[in-house]
Amino acid sequence: MKNYIKLVLVVMALFGHSVFADVVLKDNSDILGKWKLTSEATKIDGEKKQVKVEWDFKSDGTLLTTSTDSVGRTKEMKIAVKYSIENGEIKKQTKPGQEKYESCKVLEKDGNNMVLKCMFLFYFLTKI
Numbered sequence: 001m002k003n004y005i006k007l008v009l010v011v012m013a014l015f016g017h018s019v020f021a022d023v024v025l026k027d028n029s030d031i032l033g034k035w036k037l038t039s040e041a042t043k044i045d046g047e048k049k050q051v052k053v054e055w056d057f058k059s060d061g062t063l064l065t066t067s068t069d070s071v072g073r074t075k076e077m078k079i080a081v082k083y084s085i086e087n088g089e090i091k092k093q094t095k096p097g098q099e100k101y102e103s104c105k106v107l108e109k110d111g112n113n114m115v116l117k118c119m120f121l122f123y124f125l126t127k128i
Helices: 002-019
Strands: 035-042 049-057 060-067 075-087 090-091 099-112 113-117 122-128
Touching: none
Parallel strands: none
Antiparallel strands: 035 049, 035 122, 049 060, 060 075, 075 090, 090 099, 099 113, 113 122
């Protein structure tokens, strides 16, 4: 019985690490282009909030964010912030015009899908 429990714990540990192993980015070529931010969540396995946001990673280090107001009051808003790849992570400005940055780890990148873990939120993106 003890061996069975140990085996289950080892398998769970291996499975958990393989699912959410960080993806180390070499440079921005892995993320360039437009991505649809489909949802965000405070926990990786928590409730996902649907959003209407597009991120466009430009080769010049600009991240153009386009968001659509779901209620229709402001229609569409575009914000450009700086980003770079440092130590395999995305460093992006938290607000335009301020030199304050947050780190975003790529937890998963599979084909056209990517999951990011930023300071307060997990972002789920699909390449457009």
